[in-house]
Amino acid sequence: MSTDDKRIREFAYQIWESEGKPEGQxxxxxxxxxxxxxxxxLAPKKSPKATGGKTAASKPAAGKALNGKAEPKTKAKAKPVAASKVIPPGEKAAEKKxxxxxxxxxV
Incomplete structure (x- = not known):
């Protein structure tokens, strides 16, 4: 089985799962x-500059600078609000029991 066939199989499986595993499709x-x-x-390959610029080999370990001193950790980025929590204008939020x-x- 070629690499292309394996990739197609992976995509087909993901599609099948995302549709609720229907039969006959x-x-x-x-x-x-x-x-x-x-x-x-066929998509053009992204250059290292477009994907962030640093590879794992050139990137210092988390919490360590190149000179051996610890770097302060940065806070995680805020996550976007889940779509299920967005309430259309003019509607009231359903109160949770x-x-x-x-x-x-x-025992």
Missing amino acids: EARHWEMARKLAEAEA PRAARKPPA
């Missing part, structure tokens, strides 16, 4: 995956 998934793999192969307390397990 193998040919459609395979064709979609083949097109994705073809587009991926408080969760019931759990009963201790019977």
